[in-house]
Amino acid sequence: MIDLPSPTLRLRLDEEALASNWRELATMSGDAETGAAVKADGYGLGIAKVVPALREAGARSFFVAHWSEVPDLLEHVASNQVSVLHGPLHAEDATYARAVGVRPVINSLEQARLWLDGGGGPCDVMIDTGINRLGLPVDALSDPAVSRLKIETLMSHLASADEDNPLNQTQLTRFRHAVPAIPCKRLSLANSAGIALGSDYHFDLTRPGLSLYGGVPRSELAAGIRQVAFLQATILQVRQLSAGDSVGYNATFTATQSMRAGVISLGYADGFLRCWSGQGTLRHGEAALPLLGKVSMDMVVIDLSAFPDLHEGDWVDVPYHLPEAAQASGLSQYELLTLLGKRFHG
Numbered sequence: 408m409i410d411l412p413s414p415t416l417r418l419r420l421d422e423e424a425l426a427s428n429w430r431e432l433a434t435m436s437g438d439a440e441t442g443a444a445v446k447a448d449g450y451g452l453g454i455a456k457v458v459p460a461l462r463e464a465g466a467r468s469f470f471v472a473h474w475s476e477v478p479d480l481l482e483h484v485a486s487n488q489v490s491v492l493h494g495p496l497h498a499e500d501a502t503y504a505r506a507v508g509v510r511p512v513i514n515s516l517e518q519a520r521l522w523l524d525g526g527g528g529p530c531d532v533m534i535d536t537g538i539n540r541l542g543l544p545v546d547a548l549s550d551p552a553v554s555r556l557k558i559e560t561l562m563s564h565l566a567s568a569d570e571d572n573p574l575n576q577t578q579l580t581r582f583r584h585a586v587p588a589i590p591c592k593r594l595s596l597a598n599s600a601g602i603a604l605g606s607d608y609h610f611d612l613t614r615p616g617l618s619l620y621g622g623v624p625r626s627e628l629a630a631g632i633r634q635v636a637f638l639q640a641t642i643l644q645v646r647q648l649s650a651g652d653s654v655g656y657n658a659t660f661t662a663t664q665s666m667r668a669g670v671i672s673l674g675y676a677d678g679f680l681r682c683w684s685g686q687g688t689l690r691h692g693e694a695a696l697p698l699l700g701k702v703s704m705d706m707v708v709i710d711l712s713a714f715p716d717l718h719e720g721d722w723v724d725v726p727y728h729l730p731e732a733a734q735a736s737g738l739s740q741y742e743l744l745t746l747l748g749k750r751f752h753g
């Protein structure tokens with residue numbers, strides 16, 4: 408088979424930064440073990456790259472959301488290190504979990520019964536302490552089905568850990584009151600932001616996701632968390648615009664003078680959404696290259712007037728420092744990561 412030509416988009420994953428972020432979160436987690444949320448293909452960065460780096464750094468507990476995410480993860484870690492957050496919806500999910508040896512996270516009495524009916528085995532349990540998403544209500548914990556579960560990790564999930572919100576303390580208090588009645592091997596409450604709320608929130612296991620990948624949900628994390636994903640796109644064509652020429656769909660930019668423009672191999676199909684139109688910039692070193700007109704599916708056009716040295720085939724940087732990119736785009740740091748398209752990989 409003939410080799411594919413070089414790609415015109417690339418994502419460099421700084422594996423050392425990823426490992427360093429995990430170690431930073433592990434240090435902040437104190438005596439608690441530090442796991443890793445790797446759902447949604449390692450927050451969009453690719454399970455095959457992210458998981459080995461996290462495993463080498465020392466992570467032993469991995470969380471995905473869907474059953475469909477399990478096979479890729481099992482290429483890199485042992486099945487008893489994997490928890491599936493959505494839990495079993497159908498009997499076949501329980502059958503699958505038992506066959507491959509991963510733990511379902513039980514989120515309701517229905518899921519508890521489904522798991523037990525299928526033969527049971529080690530599982531995790533999610534308690535809802537106020538997010539009202541998935542999780543057993545606290546008052547369902549006295550149900551006999553719960554006492555029959557073999558619970559490895561008993562967990563809850565914070566709704567507002569990225570803010571100074573009284574709900575954090577409320578959820579902590581509810582969790583503390585709920586857990587003594589339920590036998591389990593370990594307790595877990597904190598996501599990335601929750602780790603920064605302090606040792607009261609750490610229990611036995613923390614479950615960071617976002618901050619492993621460079622996200623900064625709280626200012627306490629800003630100093631220690633490094634950017635992990637670095638994006639670049641190629642200049643496909645350089646054009647000379649004349650005064651009066653418009654650029655792109657709906658002609659939203661019109662040149663007022665002669666200018667040099669570059670057509671870049673990056674579009675909304677790659678996760679560079681239309682919200683960047685008219686206000687985003689790409690970069691050449693420290694210099695900003697303003698976007699001209701709308702973002703297309705596969706292209707954007709930038710102002711290259713200040714850079715006569717940039718030519719077709721050269722790379723430009725896509726600014727992806729997550730807190731700054733979130734501020735600039737109005738997208739969340741989570742969205743910025745998970746929407747990156749497939750053309751960045753491979």
Ligand SMILES: *Cc1c(COP(=O)(O)O)cnc(C)c1O
Pocket residue numbers: 444446492564597598599600614615616617618
């Ligand atoms: C996604 C997720 C995490 C990780 O949260 P971050 O905010 O990305 O650190 C932890 N626990 C559960 C249950 C999750 O769904």
